Amino acid sequence: MALSMQLFHVKPGSPFHSFSLRRPTPLRCSAAPPLSKSKRSYTITLLPGDGIGPEVIAVAKDVLLLAGSLEGINYEFREMLLGGAALDATGLPLPQETLSVAKQSDAVLLGAIGGYKWDKNEKHLKPETGLLQLREGLQVFANLRPATVFPQLVDASTLKRDVAEGVDLMVVRELTGGIYFGKPRGFGTNENGEEIGFNTEVYAAHEIDRIARFAFKIAQKRHGKLCSVDKANVLEASMFWRKRVIALAQEYPDVELSHMYVDNASMQLIRYPKQFDTIVTNNIFGDILSDEASMITGSIGMLPSASLGDSGPGLFEPIHGSAPDIAGQDKANPFATVLSAAMLLRYGLGEEKAAERIENAVLDTLNRGFRTADIYSDGTKLVGCKQLGEEILKSVESDVPAAAV
DSSP states (O other): OOOOOEEEOOOTTOTTTTTOOSSEEEOOOTTOOOOOTTOOEEEEEEEEESTTHHHHHHHHHHHHHHHHHHTTOEEEEEEOOOTHHHHHHHSSSSOHHHHHHHHHSSEEEEEEOOOGGGTTSOGGGSHHHHHHHHHHHHTEEEEEEEEEOOGGGGGGSSSOHHHHTTOEEEEEEEOSSGGGTOSSOEEEEOTTSOEEEEOOOOOOHHHHHHHHHHHHHHHHHTTSEEEEEEOTTTOHHHHHHHHHHHHHHTTOTTSEEEEEEHHHHHHHHHHOGGGOSEEEEOHHHHHHHHHHHHHHTTOGGGOEEEEEESSSOEEEEESSOOOTTTTTTTOOOOHHHHHHHHHIIIIITOOHHHHHHHHHHHHHHHHTTEEOGGGOOTTSEEOOHHHHHHHHHHHHHHTOOOOOO
């Protein structure tokens, strides 16, 4: 099914302003035909993965089912192997069957991959290689990573309240190019006979142009500010990146474009994060900066992401890792995966009401004081992953309107 990406007008200051939708203003990727409004049955590929992945996916699946049933949506779930679980079962981090099923689905929901068990594997047999292959196979080049400080969790941030309060930004990360995919790469020997490892940061014009246009359009629907992050004072690839972004800016006169070197951007995210609205950057810088931005919110366990392409299913996943240290102990925070499910409904399926129902449920669960250990504070109720999932389901069913504390 062709991808449908929609961005919506929301009130500034809303806890879901970064990725929440109200009254849709369609913004579709160029090759994606409109979704059929009559279609109410979808095939979803579930990739639980490793570590806490199966735990958080189980919660998100239950939430999707309940929200869907209340909004007249039916699902067919196909659970497949990816990462370490796939390595153990098939010897490959991304079995061909998994990729084939994912491509034929309407959307893909991923838990987490990786773990200590596979750390010493050769590169082509690492769980992370499977994830890179999946992104490449689905041709999802644009990764949306919102970082929103929920009013209920502002004191969970390690930053001072006046710095963290009101932070609401979106990192748009290029996902299928750059140093993670560039060639030549590998190991060798230099002219002195010394062993070396090397990678190549390379971007073609079309790769920069498509992610830049994507980011400009997102900025148009937010506050009209776009910061392009690079290292153009040193790296030729970044010099080319900046040149292309500046040229494209002429097509979007209503967006205020700025540029920042990545080292300064990493500092500014901690010093004064509210200066940012939409950030666009390359693969490796986006990987690092979005994880940094997540900690402004208090926990990496709160943040979802959506990976989108010109056509085909989108890939939706929490940005946290597999957390093997707490796997199987009912300690995982499922909020990020549940919010990723909401993004799946909205960006992947165009099901706004069901997505909003889930987001409202997350806020209501927070308002009622339920917390996992990573976001716990005095006066709140410490619960495990399963109980938190049950509380989210209660809120989904009651359909309490979103309300910040």
